[in-house]
Amino acid sequence: MYHPRLYGSFYEMGHKYGKLLYKKANFSIPEITTEKSNFGLKAYQELKNFYPEAIEEIEGFAAGINDKPEKLGAFLLSIPVLENTGQCSVFAYQGDNGVIVGRNYDMLFEFKKFTESSLIAPTGKYAYISQSDVFIGRSDGINEKGLSIAMAFVNGKNYVPGISFHFIIKKVLENCASTQEAIQLITTAKVASSNNFLVADKEGTLAIIESAPQKSHVIYPKKGTNYLYITNQFTSNTMKNYDAGGVAWSKSLVRYQSLAHKLAVTKNLDLAQAKAILSDKCVCLNLRKEKFGTIWSVVAKLNNLEIERAEAKPTLTNYKPETRLAWWLKRRAR
Structure with a gap:
């Protein structure tokens, strides 16, 4: 289990963690199906209205891994849907x-x-x-x-x-x-x-x-x-x-x-x-x-x-x- 300590602006937190994972683990965004990507992109637009600060964090993380925030957002917003998740x-x-x-x-x-x-x-x-x-x-x-x-x-x-x-x-x-x-x-x-x-x-x-x-x-x-x-x-x-x-x-x-x-x-x-x-x-x-x-x-x-x-x-x-x-x-x- 990782134990990050993240503080500062939302962009700073995202950039710090993205850069760390990119450097230490060569992190890249996992590939997802076209169906999930389309779903995630629509949800990403909803997130902009619901919590724009989270968008800033996604943008910082994407910069830290040298990728596009929309691609990262589509992945994140598609995770809990179209498949089963935690049974808690x-x-x-x-x-x-x-x-x-x-x-x-x-x-x-x-x-x-x-x-x-x-x-x-x-x-x-x-x-x-x-x-x-x-x-x-x-x-x-x-x-x-x-x-x-x-x-x-x-x-x-x-x-x-x-x-x-x-x-x-x-x-x-x-x-x-x-x-x-x-x-x-x-x-x-x-x-x-x-x-x-x-x-x-x-x-x-x-x-x-x-x-x-x-x-x-x-x-x-x-x-x-x-x-x-x-x-x-x-x-x-x-x-x-x-x-x-x-x-x-x-x-x-x-x-x-x-x-x-x-x-x-x-x-x-x-x-x-x-x-x-x-x-x-x-x-x-x-x-x-x-x-x-x-x-x-x-x-x-x-x-x-x-x-x-x-x-x-x-x-x-x-x-x-x-x-x-x-x-x-x-x-x-x-």
Whole structure:
């Protein structure tokens, strides 16, 4: 797993990382089909309106690898569509120990070599720690305001040239300080594909946004409960018609039911218990035949920005503390 530290203007961050990958790994943009390229180019135009700062970062990265930003943008905006993506498990819990979040990212094992955990601190935006398997755009993260967001793929019935989840999450982390702000951003975006987003803030506001190109729906904890969880299906009656299913192979329902049971019987969840939940064989994927499973795992306490990460199949003992965000905030305060 790569561990870049990126700060400065959006163009500077992109150029620094692109130049580094070009020099160290001879990076070039992977080839994609004409269909995906056409889709990605249309989505790239949507991104210009949704988050022009991200376009600046793409332009900087493209300059760093000596290529065209439109080609890079088309690749990035086509990644989450026209093929399956991560099959993930996420939860958030508000209790006596504060707000605890946990996430397993499940993907093809071969993607381990592309994974990265980044400290990102754009000028004029919130700093954050986030994970991804693509160099621009995020799959989950926690920002300096104690806001957490993570996604889980849903096999939707429709795709449109719009904003991919990578850039939805990126913009949330860089601009939102609360769950309500994140909800407003996600539900008004022109999304490209279907996903579940689980958002939590340090004040204890938890929400699931079931998001599809057709519409979105927000779910809060039921009365008397203090937790939420997602895997890879829509659960509300409002959104079920937009879910094509086909995710039984990844044990999505088994993982969902396991999270439901474990969270229901857990009192005063702490980080150790969060690790145990994510490491459980009913939640942590290890599909050897499909060469697919959990390739990183994150737990965090949002109230004090205590973050730990396992950079492989999680166990109770292979998480390591993440200290770069604290380092950056101290540096910035000098």
